[in-house]
Amino acid sequence: MSFGMGFSSPTQTQIYDARSGKWVSYDPSQAREYFQRYGQTPEEFQRRIVPFRTAEKPGTIVIDADRHFLYYILPDFQAIRYGIGVGREGFGWAGIVHVGRKAEWPTWTPPKDMIERDPRLTKYANGMPGGIDNPLGARALYLYEKNRDSLYRIHGTNEPWTIGLNLSSGCIRMNNDDVIDLYNRVTRGAKVIVLMTGASLFKGV
């Protein structure tokens, strides 16, 4: 698992522009520009309560990487919808996992291959302390399959303009405010359903 910050979008997000009434491409340069101009992600990706009819229990998380939404199921067919950024690794699987561990201001340890590519990361070989510059952001939810760490995480980011994008790396990333909000709601053991998004997912978890 790597958490490099490069941009290379395997598929482009589209967002709905309410003013023009059209779906428009949402790519990294536009995302940066949008964030610089408005200081926030497009309305589409801002946290909100939405209708969500499902048989899943309140407290379950549903990740729709295709639309860049994460749903936290509430009672009475409602859900909190958060915008997410999705790493390319996040497109490698679909299935059911659970929150096995939670951490505040988590430590990030760059993988070996990333250190080889960028020797400046050597100093973090034993872990980069949590903090505002840490790629995992303010909180991390570690996703487990049965009792094993799947190596996938839902985590915060210090690059909020990446919400709504498919990135070259990373797992499921959220604005720090949003990941703190989610962290405070989610209990350990909560079920996480990662939806089918494209053919590559069906190679299995």
Place this chain on the structure above:
Amino acid sequence: MIRFGSVVAVAIGLVVSLAAAGQSVSARADEIVIGVPSWSSANATAHVLETILEDRFGVDVVLKETSNAEIFAGMDDGTIQIHPEVWLPNYKALHDEYVLRRKSVVMSPRGVPASQGICVTQATYDGDGIHTIQDLADPEKAKVFDTNGDGRGEIWIGAPGWNSTKVEQIRAHDYGYDKTMQLLQAEETVGLAAVDAAVATGKPMAFYCYEPHHVFELHDLVYLDEPAHDPRKWQIVDAEADGDWLEKSKAGVAWPPSFLHIFYAKALEESQPEIASFLKSVNLDVDTVSQMTYALVVERRDPAEFAREWVDGHGERISGWIEDAD
């Protein structure tokens, strides 16, 4: 719903090995064991039958969660007396083995009509002009289901291991939409959550569907039109038995009419004839089974509590079944 695939061989093997070992474990004479397979409508029916049998016939009932194949094997060897919900034609192989060949199991004649096919959300039907199953084979129309930018759509055809999933592969091949759509298999929970998310965002979605099922109570769904079932155009070659099963099979028409039946051990006709007669006269319907399933799955009612309430609220209907019994 776990559909029957290659498990008949396992079931038959189990029976043979038990017989060879001289093992035959019988339930207590005054105890009825209902096998409960993994899907929710069967669970609901099992609890309702349990409550009725205890109330009206004064027997002790045990519910045993196990696989389809093991329930049939259990009805054969005397360890299980009732299967609350067998899907036909999906489990025809088990029916043929135990009802027709071994004659150790009886199918109750009153089936609940069931349906299966490919569904889309109402928004997909109305907004994207996807009306027939043949539309999926149209490359331009299939593109509306594309989520990964490769120009082909994606469709959930069921869970790995379901009998119906193999059949849906054959149908996609026969109709030709295996060339325009990526056929996706995933656990039912994932497939159904994808339907929930698609409805929430208006995203086009096509998927294998069957009813009675609570998803039809949750969402507005539409079966895609397709030619009526024609037995001459429906030939399913067992994937386990023949490597060329996909090429040799045919299923380019609608599924045959499907039914849910209660099955029970033939031995019950000797040991508890009044219960065997009652099981023959139980007359459920698709709305009842759907509502039961919805209560258990969506409303998360306790199955035993729900069954008690349902039985108490339908006393006359249940009395009618008992009076109808031989």
